[in-house]
Amino acid sequence: MNVTPYQQDFILHFGEMGSRWGISRTVGQIYALLYVTEAPINADDIVSALGLSRSNVSMGLKELQSWRLVKPQHLPGDRREYFKAPDDLWQIFRTLIEERRKREVDPTLSMLRNALMNNRTGTADAYAEQRLREMQELIELSTQWLDDMQQLEQRTAVKLMKLGGGVSKLLAGKSARRS
Amino acid sequence: MNVTPYQQDFILHFGEMGSRWGISRTVGQIYALLYVTEAPINADDIVSALGLSRSNVSMGLKELQSWRLVKPQHLPGDRREYFKAPDDLWQIFRTLIEERRKREVDPTLSMLRNALMNNRTGTADAYAEQRLREMQELIELSTQWLDDMQQLEQRTAVKLMKLGGGVSKLLAGKSARRS
DNA sequence: TTATAATTTCAGTAATTCCTGAAATTACAA
DNA sequence: TTGTAATTTCAGGAATTACTGAAATTATAA
Numbered sequence: 001m002n003v004t005p006y007q008q009d010f011i012l013h014f015g016e017m018g019s020r021w022g023i024s025r026t027v028g029q030i031y032a033l034l035y036v037t038e039a040p041i042n043a044d045d046i047v048s049a050l051g052l053s054r055s056n057v058s059m060g061l062k063e064l065q066s067w068r069l070v071k072p073q074h075l076p077g078d079r080r081e082y083f084k085a086p087d088d089l090w091q092i093f094r095t096l097i098e099e100r101r102k103r104e105v106d107p108t109l110s111m112l113r114n115a116l117m118n119n120r121t122g123t124a125d126a127y128a129e130q131r132l133r134e135m136q137e138l139i140e141l142s143t144q145w146l147d148d149m150q151q152l153e154q155r156t157a158v159k160l161m162k163l164g165g166g167v168s169k170l171l172a173g174k175s176a177r178r179s
Numbered sequence: 180m181n182v183t184p185y186q187q188d189f190i191l192h193f194g195e196m197g198s199r200w201g202i203s204r205t206v207g208q209i210y211a212l213l214y215v216t217e218a219p220i221n222a223d224d225i226v227s228a229l230g231l232s233r234s235n236v237s238m239g240l241k242e243l244q245s246w247r248l249v250k251p252q253h254l255p256g257d258r259r260e261y262f263k264a265p266d267d268l269w270q271i272f273r274t275l276i277e278e279r280r281k282r283e284v285d286p287t288l289s290m291l292r293n294a295l296m297n298n299r300t301g302t303a304d305a306y307a308e309q310r311l312r313e314m315q316e317l318i319e320l321s322t323q324w325l326d327d328m329q330q331l332e333q334r335t336a337v338k339l340m341k342l343g344g345g346v347s348k349l350l351a352g353k354s355a356r357r358s
Numbered sequence: 359t360t361a362t363a364a365t366t367t368c369a370g371t372a373a374t375t376c377c378t379g380a381a382a383t384t385a386c387a388a
Numbered sequence: 389t390t391g392t393a394a395t396t397t398c399a400g401g402a403a404t405t406a407c408t409g410a411a412a413t414t415a416t417a418a
Contacts (some may be wrong), residue, residue: 004303004304004307006294006299006302006304006307006308007304007307009290009294010290010294010307010311013286013287013290014287017283017286017287019404020201020282020283021283022199022201024375024376024377025376026376026377035310036306036307036310036311037306037307038306042394043394043395044394052377052378053377053378053379054378054379054394054395055377055378055379055380055395055396055397055398056376056377056378058395058396058397059376059377059396059397062396079385079386079387079393079394080393080394080395081394081395089313089314089317090317093317093321103199104196104199104200107192107196108192108193108196111188111189111192115185115188115189120185123185124183125183125185125186127215127216127217128183128185128186128189128215128216129185131214131215132189132215134268135268138268138269138272141337141340141341142272142340144340144343145340145341145343147343148343148344148345149343149344151344152344152347156347156350158320159350160346160347160350161320161321161323161324162320162324163350164323164324164326164327164328165327165328165330165331166327167339167346167349168331168335168339170346170349170350170352171335171338171339171342171349173349198374203405203406203407204406205406205407221364222364222365223364231407231408232407232408232409233364233365233408233409234365234366234367234368234407234408234409234410235406235407235408237365237366237367238366238367238406238407241366258363258364258415258416258417259363259364259365260364260365
């Protein structure tokens with residue numbers, strides 16, 4: 001399979017950004033290729049398009065599947081496995097948030113909950129304990145909020161985001177009506 | 180300087196998480212130490228607390244300053260430089276969002292804007308171009324929204340987050356009143 | 359200034375992560 | 389089943405990133 005110069009630029013950019021996003025250059029490239037390719041493609045297509053080893057592509061596809069960013073599928077009359085990046089970009093966005101949270105936030109939240117299980121007030125650790133508690137509270141609040149947002153329908157979410165800071169006027173209105 | 184077992188657990192956790200967060204183990208540890216330490220400390224304190232080389236601590240502090248996560252300061256009558264993690268956790272949270280965006284999102288947004296500068300409809304790249312455009316739109320929308328949220332006062336932001344999905348009721352109410 | 363304390367730079371090495379090719383395993387058609 | 393295509397595993401090497409100690413630089417007190 002070959003790649004147009006236009007696709008190539010995009011693929012190389014994703015490769016370079018990979019290290020900042022916590023994936024390797026080749027995993028970034030594989031995802032980028034799938035993202036700009038409409039039809040499902042197989043591992044050998046990826047090998048020929050990107051010039052990677054077959055085993056590297058196999059491992060890369062496994063990693064992308066573990067991120068739920070790539071879906072495997074079978075074409076009738078062909079025993080090879082084909083792959084595709086899901087179409088719905090909003091869904092991709094949600095998936096990314098969920099997976100990054102699972103990898104980058106949840107382990108720390110567990111650690112904090114565990115460390116704060118029993119009170120140690122009055123010890124030399126009082127300040128540290130207070131700082132850990134603050135951190136736990138902020139993480140709990142923001143992950144709970146993210147959970148809530150994930151429940152919203154896409155249309156509602158878009159409306160909210162477009163509203164931007166204007167949402168605070170609604171809040172004010174609400175309090176006004178309430179009081 | 181020495182560290183209590185309670186602090187130690189927290190520091191080691193941050194060290195291990197570092198690689199997932201895009202920093203090295205030692206940078207993670209240095210930040211964790213500063214985060215749980217109330218008084219400003221100097222580089223040698225960090226060396227003795229964590230057992231790192233002096234030069235590594237120097238580079239780590241530089242990196243944390245580039246993230247704006249650590250503030251240098253001077254104590255009267257002492258020519259050494261002291262460091263402190265800012266107190267306000269909400270501010271830290273905002274800083275993290277800004278810096279990660281700068282490193283992880285902005286370069287891609289530039290690339291997309293550039294790639295989409297001139298229309299190429301009708302070419303073999305039609306699908307790729309459409310996918311790039313979708314990606315650009317989503318990123319523009321969400322970064323603009325983040326900008327808006329960053330403008331809100333902390334109290335308002337907390338209220339909003341606690342409201343969670345309930346915000347959609349406000350939205351509904353707004354449309355109802357408007358129509 | 360000069361002396362010295364404090365910090366940074368940087369070349370070399372250690373540690374880690376990434377990637378490949380060969381071998382092993384799995385899946386499927388005949 | 390058997391044979392072969394497709395995929396995965398994994399040991400070893402390549403590439404990258406992290407860390408150290410020594411030397412250079414910078415800052416400050418005398």
